[in-house]
Amino acid sequence: MKKATILFMFALLATVSVSAQKYITKNGYIRFFSSTPVEDIEAHNRQVNSALDQKNGDFVFKVLMKSFQFEKALMQEHFNENYVESDKFPNATFSGKVKNIGEIDFTRNGVYQTTVEGDLTIKGITKKVTEKGTFEVKDGKVIGKSTFNILLADYGIKIPNTVASNISKTIQIDVEVNLEKLAK
Amino acid sequence: MKRKILTAGAVLAGLGLIAGIFVYFFLFNKPHTDYSKAEADFEMKAVAVFEEFRTNPELASGKYNGKVLSLTGELTAVEQPDSLTIAVFSYEEGMFGSEGVRFTMLPEYAGSVIAVAPGSTLTLKGLCTGYNETDVIMEHCSVVK
Numbered sequence: 001m002k003k004a005t006i007l008f009m010f011a012l013l014a015t016v017s018v019s020a021q022k023y024i025t026k027n028g029y030i031r032f033f034s035s036t037p038v039e040d041i042e043a044h045n046r047q048v049n050s051a052l053d054q055k056n057g058d059f060v061f062k063v064l065m066k067s068f069q070f071e072k073a074l075m076q077e078h079f080n081e082n083y084v085e086s087d088k089f090p091n092a093t094f095s096g097k098v099k100n101i102g103e104i105d106f107t108r109n110g111v112y113q114t115t116v117e118g119d120l121t122i123k124g125i126t127k128k129v130t131e132k133g134t135f136e137v138k139d140g141k142v143i144g145k146s147t148f149n150i151l152l153a154d155y156g157i158k159i160p161n162t163v164a165s166n167i168s169k170t171i172q173i174d175v176e177v178n179l180e181k182l183a184k
Numbered sequence: 185m186k187r188k189i190l191t192a193g194a195v196l197a198g199l200g201l202i203a204g205i206f207v208y209f210f211l212f213n214k215p216h217t218d219y220s221k222a223e224a225d226f227e228m229k230a231v232a233v234f235e236e237f238r239t240n241p242e243l244a245s246g247k248y249n250g251k252v253l254s255l256t257g258e259l260t261a262v263e264q265p266d267s268l269t270i271a272v273f274s275y276e277e278g279m280f281g282s283e284g285v286r287f288t289m290l291p292e293y294a295g296s297v298i299a300v301a302p303g304s305t306l307t308l309k310g311l312c313t314g315y316n317e318t319d320v321i322m323e324h325c326s327v328v329k
Binding site for chain 2: 022024026027029046047049051062063064065066067072073074076080086087090091178182183
């Protein structure tokens, strides 16, 4: 009994220690933007789950494809039904590391330039990506921001010829996550 | 004869114009669905939906994603990140804190949930967009009762 209690205390201490190093949000923001001479198309998603481990730099986010909001209902329908097939592939994920996590001083307010490297999965296709971004430490919170481009063809997203002039082959992705220390 | 051809041409042009207007307003520019007025595909307890997603996410996704759900449960909290108002029904404590069902309220219903005390029983209706391994996400939500 005594041994079990000691083991439980060790497990509890380990959990507290690990969770104190994690920053999370359930309301991260991702926007994608396509620009062509014919029209600009953008969509917004404010339901992004994201977590950053301060100790080892692990950084993940998960996006529900059906949570993207478009200005036009028809665009949203085409996006879900034809382009990303969100019934078949409901999530997009990123799982990687902040390569220079050691350069971020989580105890001091400031903006830190970072490089994030990992696996981006969209429509069931995973590609290695390395992108620049910033992490701003502000009053105990961490605001992560990055803007990068993806090629639709890399993720098996085919645009029909009839609307090929309306949708860019390269899409700009903006990510902003306001991470808070996981309280436990 | 020439007059008949001109008349037929004018009629065809008119029909084409009407078709164009129809396509522009009712297809290309059709409005987003008003989920507060939509009929629910499923009416059930929120905890039951959460359990289905948690135990078999693939099966539950096929059943509920993109469907209108009317879910009843106990309000745990109301969060207001940025411009959103999110009603939360929590059922578990996981690696990312509390887990359950998260309802993003339509702006006109935000005040209704803010006014409700945590612990109260609510029925909220909206579009289920899926499960992100911690929570079931509901969008465009309104208060049923």
